[in-house]
Amino acid sequence: MTQDVIPPFCGRARNLNEINQGSGIGFDLAPFRRHSGDPLIPLKNDVPLGHFPSVTLALIVANVAVFFWQLTVGPAAIQILGAIPWNITIRGYTTGGLPPTATLLTSMFLHGGLWHLGGNMLFLWIFGANVEDRLGHFGYLAFYLFCGLLAGIAQVLAAPVSHVPMIGASGAIAAVLGAYFLLFPRSRVLTLVFLLFFVRMIYLPAVLFLGFWFVIQLLSLPEGANGGVAFAAHVGGFLAGLVLVWVFGARRPESRMAY
Helix, strand or coil, X not given: CCCEECCCCCCCCCCHHHHHCXXXXXXXXXXXXXXXXXXXXXXXXXXXXXXXXXXXHHHHHHHHHHHHHHHHHCCHHHHHHCECHXXXXXXXXXXXXXXXXXXXXXXXXCCCCHHHHHHXXXXXXXXXXXXXXXXXXXXXXXXXXXXXXXXXXXXXXHCCCCCCXXXXXXHHHHHHHHHHHHHCCCCEEEEEEEXXXXXXXXXXXXXXXXXXXXXXXXXXXXXXXXXXXXXXXXXXXXXXXXXXXXXXXXXXXXXXXXX
16 A cells, blocks of 8 residues: 655656556556565454445545546646645645645545555555444544545655655555554454465454554655655554544444454
């Protein structure tokens, strides 16, 4: 799961065919391939749902729909709707005419490729459904969007004069992970583990899985300043989720025997 910053396309390719070469979908995927080898991939958790996660499903549908729209528009979609720190802190306007701060919201629904989209939506479905259960539909949606904005601001503060567009839902999803970490510390996550030649599905405690994920984001912050992943947005989103989950009305579990 990544929220990415991707180099501007102008100057890197003269036409759409050059950009498409190797990716097949209209985007240069090189920045994302470096981060596709995650050693831990969540498959499901063991927390039963009390209500249908309609908002989580709607967010997934919205992200997928926007991605297919991106395919029709091409790289211009990222330049217009991606959050470029320079536009927000210095320039004061965007190529597409949107207020620069508005791109902190629009960028949350853009993705750079199928792996980028698929990884984010996998994490959102596995962890978001249970958080929605505890926050309620409206509270969860407000929490998701607000924390996503805070995550984007964290990345802007980390690289305030960057001209690189930031895209991806994972700042908001990181907040969902932070909320899950706090709300369901005793749950377990069925995880596909890759360690050299060792590949196995095992249940890991959620605090271990999410704690490991967060430590990796912290250790990767220096790389994120110049690389293709907005690690500051991940860290900022996770911390926002930890702090704000109760503010947005998290309900206590109905059964004391569970989580």
